[in-house]
């Protein structure tokens with residue numbers, strides 16, 4: 001969207017807002033009881049996400065951008081502040097009922113589309129290139145992905161359907177790719193909707209390393225299980241080993257079975273495990289243990305981003321692995337087109353300059369890095385988006401999943417979560433440092 005201006009930019013923003021809302025509707029067009037039910041203490045009831053989406057939109061685009069008064073009484077308004085109420089407590093709050101929630105989000109949206117038609121998209125940093133609107137599009141899409149994870153957690157008859165992800169694929173010729181050592185530009189100053197944690201652009205010197213050509217598959221991960229990986233403390237981070245024992249983990253979340261025969265619960269349907277798909281619903285500890293068992297390690301965030309963005313022909317960093325063009329369904333499994341990861345090698349058009357496949361879409365990829373601000377980080381427009389999460393508690397994930405919308409991911413995008421979390425659509429790929437001989441070929 002960097003080149004768009006004026007009417008074209010407004011149209012693009014309106015289109016992205018409308019697309020996000022269509023998705024929100026699909027995820028919340030369920031019976032009232034489903035909307036109000038808490039499917040897991042880790043998740044909000046869907047009705048909270050719904051009104052929270054409208055509330056953030058009102059806060060930023062009506063109150064801040066357009067200077068309007070709140071639409072809800074203060075006592076109701078504050079129920080949708082994520083920092084005042086933990087997810088586990090949200091079902092007990094006197095939330096808006098389904099009908100008023102829907103009316104509220106529609107009411108906000110109508111007013112927002114009016115504001116978008118007439119507000120100047122320059123002159124105020126918050127509005128430059130439509131940033132505030134882009135931020136709200138991304139916010140809604142992020143909550144849609146969270147609601148998709150809630151759907152995956154719910155029990156009962158399947159509510160969502162989608163065509164299967166692409167299967168027939170030719171595997172890339174090699175399992176790993178060498179990324180030569182040297183500096184590259186990490187982060188961005190020019191991506192118009194980049195959030196504060198992706199900024200500023202800065203040079204990072206990354207020693208030569210090898211990275212997996214595709215994400216770790218269910219077949220790979222099954223070998224780890226069958227080799228007794230979950231019973232062997234050698235592979236686990238000390239905290240991870242404690243967690244595996246206390247939580248009784250024996251396989252990724254939603255796997256059902258044992259031994260040779262495994263199934264997977266996928267949005268209300270139990271299906272035979274597809275061995276060629278990327279493994280999904282593993283926590284950071286499992287990802288880390290798998291990598292060690294395979295004699296490798298998780299990539300750092302800088303390694304992941306260099307593999308995804310660096311173009312050796314020009315020496316510059318691209319917006320996406322395949323170049324600077326926005327994602328299409330040829331490039332990556334994004335946008336809830338499918339409800340599962342695709343087969344390894346299914347998106348050759350999306351490979352990076354170095355030939356690394358499926359960095360965007362399919363599954364979020366755990367990295368070894370904790371979540372920190374880049375050198376020169378400035379919290380903007382609000383500290384609670386990222387800065388309050390910086391430190392050692394969270395690990396960074398990259399690349400987006402089948403449930404991430406193209407408007408809410410790019411190769412600089414950073415996601416983060418606790419190392420025990422596995423309800424998110426997360427998998428991994430592994431890396432290893434190059435030896436001196438390997439680095440100088």
Ligand code: AVJ
Nearest residue numbers: 139142143146385414415416
């Ligand atoms: C960036 C996905 C970690 O869902 O906690 C949504 C995004 N921030 N509302 C989250 C977010 C505020 C955030 N993640």
Ligand code: FE
Nearest residue numbers: 052056082139
């Ligand atoms: Fe939010």
